[in-house]
Amino acid sequence: xxxxxxxxxxxxxxxxxxxxxxxxxxxxxxxxxxxxxxxxxxxxxxxxxxxxxxxxxxxxxxxxxxxxxxxxxxxxxxxxxxxxxxxxxxxxxxxxxxxxxxxxxxxxxxxxxxxxxxxxxxxxxxxxxxxxxxxxxxxxxxxxxx
Amino acid sequence: xxxxxxxxxxxxxxxxxxxxxxxxxxxxxxxxxxxxxxxxxxxxxxxxxxxxxxxxxxxxxxxxxxxxxxxxxxxxxxxxxxxxxxxxxxxxxxxxxxxxxxxxxxxxxxxxxxxxxxxxxxxxxxxxxxxxxxxxxxxxxxxxxxxxxxxxxxxxxxxxxxxxxxxxxxxxxxxxxxxxxxxxxxxxxxxxxxxxxxxxxxxxxxxxxxxxxxxxxxxxxxxxxxxxxxxxxxxxxxxxxxxxxxxxxxxxxxxxxxxxxxxxxxxxxxxxxxxxxxxxxxxxxxxxxxxxxxxxxxxxxxxxxxxxxxxxxxxxxxxxxxxxxxxxxxxxxxxxxxxxxxxxxxxxxxxxxxxxxxxxxxxxxxxxxxxxxxxxxxxxxxxxxxxx
Numbered sequence: 001x002x003x004x005x006x007x008x009x010x011x012x013x014x015x016x017x018x019x020x021x022x023x024x025x026x027x028x029x030x031x032x033x034x035x036x037x038x039x040x041x042x043x044x045x046x047x048x049x050x051x052x053x054x055x056x057x058x059x060x061x062x063x064x065x066x067x068x069x070x071x072x073x074x075x076x077x078x079x080x081x082x083x084x085x086x087x088x089x090x091x092x093x094x095x096x097x098x099x100x101x102x103x104x105x106x107x108x109x110x111x112x113x114x115x116x117x118x119x120x121x122x123x124x125x126x127x128x129x130x131x132x133x134x135x136x137x138x139x140x141x142x143x144x145x146x
Numbered sequence: 147x148x149x150x151x152x153x154x155x156x157x158x159x160x161x162x163x164x165x166x167x168x169x170x171x172x173x174x175x176x177x178x179x180x181x182x183x184x185x186x187x188x189x190x191x192x193x194x195x196x197x198x199x200x201x202x203x204x205x206x207x208x209x210x211x212x213x214x215x216x217x218x219x220x221x222x223x224x225x226x227x228x229x230x231x232x233x234x235x236x237x238x239x240x241x242x243x244x245x246x247x248x249x250x251x252x253x254x255x256x257x258x259x260x261x262x263x264x265x266x267x268x269x270x271x272x273x274x275x276x277x278x279x280x281x282x283x284x285x286x287x288x289x290x291x292x293x294x295x296x297x298x299x300x301x302x303x304x305x306x307x308x309x310x311x312x313x314x315x316x317x318x319x320x321x322x323x324x325x326x327x328x329x330x331x332x333x334x335x336x337x338x339x340x341x342x343x344x345x346x347x348x349x350x351x352x353x354x355x356x357x358x359x360x361x362x363x364x365x366x367x368x369x370x371x372x373x374x375x376x377x378x379x380x381x382x383x384x385x386x387x388x389x390x391x392x393x394x395x396x397x398x399x400x401x402x403x404x405x406x407x408x409x410x411x412x413x414x415x416x417x418x419x420x421x422x423x424x425x426x427x428x429x430x431x432x433x434x435x436x437x438x439x440x441x442x443x444x445x446x447x448x449x450x451x452x453x454x455x456x457x458x459x460x461x462x463x464x465x466x467x468x469x470x471x472x473x474x475x476x477x478x479x480x481x482x483x484x485x486x487x488x489x490x491x492x493x494x495x496x497x498x499x500x501x502x503x504x505x506x507x508x509x510x511x512x513x514x515x516x517x518x519x520x521x522x523x524x525x526x527x528x529x530x531x532x533x534x
Contacts, residue, residue, distance in 0.1 A: 009282070030282070030283045058297075058301065058402065059297040059298070059300045059301040059304070059402055060297060060300060061292075061293040061294075061296030061297050061300060061348040061349060061350070061351070062346070062348070062349040063288065063290060063292075063293045063296075063348045063349075064345070064346040064347060064348065064349065065272070065290065065292065065347045065348065066288065066290070067272075067273065067276065067285060067288050067289065067290050068269050068270065068272075068273045069288075070288045073288070075346075075349075076288060078287075078288055078289050078290075078293045078294075078297070078348075079297070080297050080301075080396070080397055080402065088397040088398075089283075089397055090283065090284045090287060090289055090294075090395070090396070090397050091287050092287060092288055103300070103301075103304050114286070114287060114288070115286075115288065124286070126286075126287065127287075128287075
């Protein structure tokens with residue numbers, strides 16, 4: 001069944017686990033099983049590692065003619081997010097106005113429903129990106145455990 | 147390797163061809179090219195077909211057999227091979243035909259490219275086009291092909307100061323060229339104001355920054371130079387043919403503002419041809435999006451990195467300029483049925499070198515270059531043609 005295709009990617013889509021080549025230290029997201037630099041000698045040695053908690057917007061586009069399954073979200077921001085160590089990831093930037101997105105802006109991954117139910121009947125969840133200081137965090141009374 | 151020459155080249159009309167099926171389009175381009183070459187179906191020893199996604203556009207696979215059958219070639223049992231590489235499908239099919247003749251495997255080979263995109267909705271067609279990028283890690287999260295090129299455009303603007311007006315000049319130029327091409331999908335002229343004022347697709351790209359959804363076909367017949375000389379006094383020789391790859395996903399590239407596969411392919415093609423960029427008289431390059439032409443011309447070596455935006459703005463790449471680019475109208479105005487596009491580019495170069503590009507002829511054109519890109523730059527082919 002078609003749903004299996006998405007279960008396989010849970011580690012990556014839900015937890016953003018990357019792989020790292022222990023020989024040269026290069027980190028890959030989405031994960032790779034063969035290092036682009038070390039190639040065959042890296043097979044079987046790649047380690048699962050988490051991505052850094054925060055990245056910056058390298059470039060972005062405000063999408064008005066949405067991808068299929070994203071009609072309800074237009075206009076939405078697709079961006080290229082760069083993490084420390086050189087990993088770049090494509091994803092939506094949410095929880096802010098499209099006009100407020102800028103190159104160099106800091107973002108953190110958030111867990112969201114990604115798109116409408118597809119032909120397989122599965123509702124897809126995964127990562128999007130949001131400004132790290134979501135306004136509510138600035139209110140100390142709310143941030144405090146008391 | 148043997149020297150290979152083109153002895154016939156043809157395109158169908160590009161556009162929304164409601165009354166034509168993929169079979170009709172494939173067959174028409176094949177018959178047109180046979181007439182142009184003065185050959186019979188029996189002369190063809192092998193057939194290559196560029197088709198990106200008939201499985202999604204018309205629920206039909208096995209396109210090599212389909213077109214060979216309807217061209218009347220099935221009874222003779224000649225090999226028919228379908229080739230796919232996203233938007234670079236046509237260029238790749240052409241290269242396979244070239245290698246087949248160059249290697250000595252066959253003497254006379256036809257390569258056709260055809261795509262029928264308008265049997266599905268615009269959104270389904272755009273979705274399929276975006277599958278030439280990385281479905282799992284780009285498209286799944288909402289990226290369209292336009293949005294990925296838009297990210298390149300935004301970064302180009304950020305790093306080099308390229309302006310929306312410079313992007314618009316690419317569309318204005320290519321529509322002006324297309325207005326002189328009777329086979330082009332769009333023959334209307336644009337103004338910079340109109341391009342900038344158009345609805346947004348994926349900001350900073352608007353409707354007129356993007357190539358359309360198109361039906362259309364193109365075909366070429368090639369043979370050995372020796373045999374070509376028996377057919378014509380002015381064979382068009384394929385001097386260089388090169389192909390290069392890069393990462394499938396844009397996010398895995400080393401740069402958002404340069405396509406390395408273009409740089410590798412042009413280097414390979416020029417080296418094989420024994421030419422320099424200065425020897426080239428005209429080019430057909432990938433302008434699936436306006437930013438794509440700007441980046442292509444930088445990677446091909448026509449401008450320094452970041453300076454490609456000036457070329458269309460200053461008229462360098464217009465008909466009558468120092469280096470006419472996309473005299474056919476390009477993907478933007480001629481249209482972009484991906485299976486056919488890379489071959490249609492070579493047909494335009496052929497027509498120019500033969501001096502039969504009526505209404506848009508480049509004076510004294512001897513050497514031309516065709517540059518075809520798949521996805522966001524994961525496959526690139528470059529071909530260099532010279533008229534003997």
